[in-house]
Amino acid sequence: EGQLVESGGGLVEPGRSLKLSCAASGFTFSNYVMDWVRQAPKKGLEWVASISTGGGNTYYPDSVKGRFTISRDNAKSTLYLQMNSLRSEDTATYYCAAVKTGFDYWGQGVMVTVSS
Amino acid sequence: DIVMTQGVLPNPVPSGESASITCRSSKSLVYKDGKTYLNWFLQRPGQSPQLLTYWMSTRASGVSDRFSGSGSGTYFTLKISRVRAEDAGVYYCQQVREYPLTFGSGTKLEIK
Numbered sequence: 001e002g003q004l005v006e007s008g009g010g011l012v013e014p015g016r017s018l019k020l021s022c023a024a025s026g027f028t029f030s031n032y033v034m035d036w037v038r039q040a041p042k043k044g045l046e047w048v049a050s051i052s053t054g055g056g057n058t059y060y061p062d063s064v065k066g067r068f069t070i071s072r073d074n075a076k077s078t079l080y081l082q083m084n085s086l087r088s089e090d091t092a093t094y095y096c097a098a099v100k101t102g103f104d105y106w107g108q109g110v111m112v113t114v115s116s
Numbered sequence: 117d118i119v120m121t122q123g124v125l126p127n128p129v130p131s132g133e134s135a136s137i138t139c140r141s142s143k144s145l146v147y148k149d150g151k152t153y154l155n156w157f158l159q160r161p162g163q164s165p166q167l168l169t170y171w172m173s174t175r176a177s178g179v180s181d182r183f184s185g186s187g188s189g190t191y192f193t194l195k196i197s198r199v200r201a202e203d204a205g206v207y208y209c210q211q212v213r214e215y216p217l218t219f220g221s222g223t224k225l226e227i228k
Contacts, residue, residue, distance in 0.1 A: 035217075037165075045157075045165065045208055047217040061117075061216040095164055102155045102170030103210070104177075109164055 002027035002105035004096050009110035012086055022079040022096030022107055029077035030054075033099040036070060036081050038092035039109075048094070049081060064090075086114045118143045118211050122220035128228035129199050137194045137223045139209035144189035145172070146213075153213040156185055156194045159222075160205040168194065168207075201227050 008020040022034070036048040049070035050059040058070050069082040079096050091114050098105040123138035137156075145153050152172035157165040167176040169185035172192060182197040196203055204227045209220040 044206075044222045045159075045210075045219045047210075047219065050215070050217070059215045101174070102167040102176055102212075103157070103165070104167055106164040106166070 002098055004098060004105055004107035006094065006096055006107045006110035009094065009112045011113045011115065013116050014087060014114055016086055017082070017084045018086060018112060019083070020081040020094055020096075020110060020112070022081075024077040024079065024098065024105075027098065027105065029072075029098075030074040031100070032104075034070075034072055034079045035097045035099055035103065036068075036079075037095045037097055037103075038090075038112075039095070040089075040092040043092075046092075050099075051079070083112070086112075088114050090114050117216055118145075118213065118218050120209055120211055120218050120220035122207075122209060122223045125223055125225055127224065128226040130228045131200060132198055135196045135199050135203075135225060137196075137207050137209075137225070139187075139192045139194070139220050141190045141192075141211055141213075143213070145211050146189045152187070152189065153211060154185070154187070154192050155210040155212060156183075157208045157210065158203070158205050159208065160202075163205075165208065196225070199225070199227055203227060 035050045051070045067085045071080045093109040095109045096107045097103040119142040121140045154172045156168040159165045173185040206222040
């Protein structure tokens with residue numbers, strides 16, 4: 001059974017940066033497209049980023065494009081999300097997810113709070 | 117962007133009854149391979165989302181056959197038969213037909 005564990009969250013001031021990590025185990029990481037999905041407090045789910053199996057293709061919604069960068073290290077079975085120029089509206093729980101047929105595996109989530 | 121619109125349930129639903137959750141997309145989710153790229157998730161309180169179905173009607177591994185997905189290219193239904201207390205939570209549909217991927221706003225299911 002696949003497992004994903006996020007880390008790197010915390011409290012950060014507006015305009016600053018933060019990098020999230022997601023460690024994968026229990027499945028062949030390099031065979032899965034990987035995604036980040038976030039959920040603001042008491043709100044619904046919002047897709048944040050996707051990366052292809054080899055890392056050559058990345059996708060973002062307009063809300064984070066140019067500020068967030070998704071990357072992966074298949075040798076380490078780890079996914080990353082570099083978040084720059086953070087805004088208060090980026091405050092959310094961030095989940096990483098592994099995608100084969102659907103969003104098959106999800107992490108437990110990591111909280112990011114953007115506030116002065 | 118494809119907009120996903122979910123319906124509301126007449127909560128609470130009595131245990132043992134059936135519940136149907138609806139989802140509509142602003143564009144057809146049928147791809148040229150013939151598959152319909154629509155996922156359903158359940159998020160129980162305090163937990164991460166859990167994949168229920170993909171390709172509109174294929175149940176994910178380990179998911180009870182009480183959950184069944186159906187629909188057309190733009191209108192979808194997740195039916196839950198014989199609801200149980202453990203089915204309570206928020207259900208989300210998601211289109212993965214094209215980027216940006218988008219979710220519905222969620223449908224809350226309460227069990228009586």
